Amino acid sequence: MAEPLVVTPAEAGQKLVQYLQRRCGAPQSAIQRWVRTGQVRINGGRCKPFDRVAEGDVVRVPPFAMADSACAPDTGMSVPDAGKGAVRNASADAGGRKEQGSAPRPARGRGPLDPASGESLAGGAAGTANEAAEGPRASGVRPELQECLPVVGRAEGLLVLLKPAGLAVQPGTGHADCVTARLAARYAGADFLPTPAHRLDRDTSGLLLVATSYARLRALSDAFAAREGLVKEYLAWVAGRWPHDGALTLRDRLEKQGAPGRQKVRRVSGDNAASRVVMSDGHDTHAADGDAPGRHAACTVTPLRRGDGVSLLLVRLHTGRTHQIRVQLAERGHPVVGDRKYGGPACALGMLLHAVRLTLPDGERFTALPDWTGRWQVDGGYLP
Secondary structure, X not given: OOOOEEOOOOOOOOEHHXXXXXXXXXOHHHHHHHHHOOOOXXXXXXXXXXXXXXXXXXXXXXXXXXXXXXXXXXXXXXXXOOOOOOOOOEEEOOOOOEEEOOOOOOOXXXXXXXXXXXXXXXXXXXXXXXXXXXXXXHHOOOHHHHHHOEEEEEEOOEEEXXXXXXXXXXXXXXXXXXXXXXXXXXXXXXXXXXXXXXXXXXOOEEEEEEEOOHHHHHHHHHHHHHOOOOEEEEEEEEEOOXXXXXXXXXXXXXXXXXXXXXXXXXXXXXOOOOOEEEOOOOOEEEOOOOOOOOEEEEEEEEEEEEOOXXXXXXXXXXXXXXXXXXXXXXXXXXXXXXXXXXXXXXXXXOOOEEEEEEEOOOOOEEEOOOOOOHHHOXXXXXXX
């Protein structure tokens, strides 16, 4: 009989099937069969695959389940997912949320790591030398690249990372190195693998929220879905002189166009979209899409510096569409500097779009300025 598993605080709240996928590394179909035939028990009783596990629950699994786990390769997240937006250690539940579970759990010989320790993903209480040697090889991440993900803030169940431009959040075609792979390498033994709660475009730099417990991941997912309480703000240098003095809310309907791999996002209708609703507090939401083309997108733009050739803007998102800021600005004749995909002028520093400030539903705020240099340099005096 395999030693029973005990659900830790970081793992609590997951569905049983996702919990066991992470712990045992077995496919969902096998886990469902074990549960259906009574080989899996929670606190001695029968259970269902989608029951949620609680802290302290004792989960019994068949002996071969953990034997297979100990022999399974610790692949972490290095294998690219089949489709853009898929998270290798998550699967959507019926409510559309993402849940950790499909990445194999490493053998327990190394012991758990504390995701909240260390000043960066490469520093602090990094575990044993054996962990440091095995983690990067398993995920395909070169050890020196792990230095590029500093932790700039923390809250309960949460890390705030500073993602550099050029690094994708998730694996994809042509690149295995990404934020999730580096997290898998750094925290290979954690009870709950730290998981990004949202995404940034590959060429966008800035603040990224990473949950270190399932409960916090779910709470953040709910906040993003409800578009309430969680505020994301970006700095953007754009081409041309921004024509408006004060804050302006842009509202569009956007849709992806083109063949897979060559898709671009286009505006299909602008500020007069019939589905627009503006709340009394200024928050933008929308009614049901119905047959209207595209998806509603809204952001508020405030100019911080305006020149004849370029302007510096602060952009507050109200929705989270793919390439939203880049497209909404480009469609108005002010593409982001360095964004060649949407017509921006070339820039040696790359695309000058940076997630500068995040405000959590409880009011806690994190700020990190971009490392742009020369004429593009920004200091804290620009921010309202």
